[in-house]
Amino acid sequence: MSLSSTRIRSVEFEPLNVPLLEPFVIAIGRLDQVRNVLLTITLENGAIGYGEAAPLEPINGENQATVLATLKTLAPLLVGRDALEWRKLSAELYGLFSAQSAARAGLEMALLDAVTKTMRVPLYQFFGGVASSVETDISIPIVEPERARELAAGIAAEGVRVIKLKVGSGIASDLARTVAVQEGAPDCQITLDANQGYSAPDAVELLRELFGRGIRIRMFEQPVPKHDHLGMKFVTEQGGVPVAADEMVFCAADALRVAATGNANVVNIKLMKSGLVEGMEIAAVCRAGHIRLMIGGMIETKLAMCCSAHFAAGNGGFDFIDLDTPLLLAEDPFEGGYHRQGGLYTLAHIEAGIGCWPTGRSPGYLKL
Numbered sequence: 233m234s235l236s237s238t239r240i241r242s243v244e245f246e247p248l249n250v251p252l253l254e255p256f257v258i259a260i261g262r263l264d265q266v267r268n269v270l271l272t273i274t275l276e277n278g279a280i281g282y283g284e285a286a287p288l289e290p291i292n293g294e295n296q297a298t299v300l301a302t303l304k305t306l307a308p309l310l311v312g313r314d315a316l317e318w319r320k321l322s323a324e325l326y327g328l329f330s331a332q333s334a335a336r337a338g339l340e341m342a343l344l345d346a347v348t349k350t351m352r353v354p355l356y357q358f359f360g361g362v363a364s365s366v367e368t369d370i371s372i373p374i375v376e377p378e379r380a381r382e383l384a385a386g387i388a389a390e391g392v393r394v395i396k397l398k399v400g401s402g403i404a405s406d407l408a409r410t411v412a413v414q415e416g417a418p419d420c421q422i423t424l425d426a427n428q429g430y431s432a433p434d435a436v437e438l439l440r441e442l443f444g445r446g447i448r449i450r451m452f453e454q455p456v457p458k459h460d461h462l463g464m465k466f467v468t469e470q471g472g473v474p475v476a477a478d479e480m481v482f483c484a485a486d487a488l489r490v491a492a493t494g495n496a497n498v499v500n501i502k503l504m505k506s507g508l509v510e511g512m513e514i515a516a517v518c519r520a521g522h523i524r525l526m527i528g529g530m531i532e533t534k535l536a537m538c539c540s541a542h543f544a545a546g547n548g549g550f551d552f553i554d555l556d557t558p559l560l561l562a563e564d565p566f567e568g569g570y571h572r573q574g575g576l577y578t579l580a581h582i583e584a585g586i587g588c589w590p591t592g593r594s595p596g597y598l599k600l
């Protein structure tokens with residue numbers, strides 16, 4: 233193919249606002265509506281790549297307004313460049329806007345969607361083709377125990393095998409909710425995510441109380457604040473369950489610190505924290521350091537979740553999959569994407585790219 237055919241003709245971006253079915257409450261705040269950004273990159277050859285930036289202020293300090301402002305600066309830098317030089321472009325973006333990770337992730341997503349549509353390969357094969365499906369957990373937010381029990385029973389009835397429970401509201405409250413989930417879905421495994429909501433001793437105390445009730449959770453995610461490295465180490469050593477680093481890992485160097493210090497057993501990769509290229513670097517560091525891999529997301533629509541499913545399936549080696557946020561949305565503004573059955577997302581039917589596009593617009597494939 234000629235170089236000019238993969239030149240970037242345009243980079244467009246616009247608000248992507250989607251109402252939530254009900255307010256989503258985690259330890260760090262409450263959300264009523266998702267306010268993300270949709271990116272569209274068109275190449276000279278006609279391939280269209282779609283990307284999503286999903287900022288979450290308390291996690292990465294970005295919101296819709298900062299993403300739109302960042303893209304106003306970054307988009308013109310990409311126009312006229314060759315999309316096949318995606319690693320080089322990614323490094324330039326990182327050099328200029330390392331902290332604006334959601335904006336960079338959206339650009340990289342759109343870029344690789346357009347590149348793989350040009351190559352006519354689905355994104356999971358581009359990443360290595362290790363698998364063509366992933367099996368996600370489904371999350372339960374901080375709600376009353378009765379509600380948690382109902383939600384758990386409904387999730388189990390759908391055939392989902394892992395429930396991720398948000399905690400961080402205090403030992404007594406979290407204990408009651410976890411017990412209720414176990415009762416509502418006795419055959420499901422449970423992971424906990426405190427979103428930094430615990431002190432290390434309290435996190436270990438919660439686990440001991442759960443053991444005392446016969447509940448051994450599968451994994452405990454980010455129990456303590458992100459800068460509390462010794463606290464993470466304490467929970468990892470004393471808790472008796474795998475501990476995952478989420479908010480404390482944004483780049484490969486952060487992952488290397490986890491591996492070198494033994495502060496956690498698992499790293500949660502989210503494309504919105506690292507971007508796609510740095511996400512691959514994190515995965516490589518974790519593999520070398522015997523750190524298990526998890527993939528998660530912010531509050532994302534099907535577009536970004538489908539991209540993450542490609543990432544985890546194609547790269548392989550992800551033991552923990554947490555890609556359920558489209559289920560929290562009152563609307564699905566996209567066509568295509570993974571096929572879902574219970575917690576299983578399959579991608580095998582996707583012909584090229586992410587395979588997910590905004591409703592009513594071109595899928596963006598190349599004409600044969």
Ligand SMILES: [Mg+2]
Pocket residue numbers: 425427453454478479500528
């Ligand atoms: Mg988390």
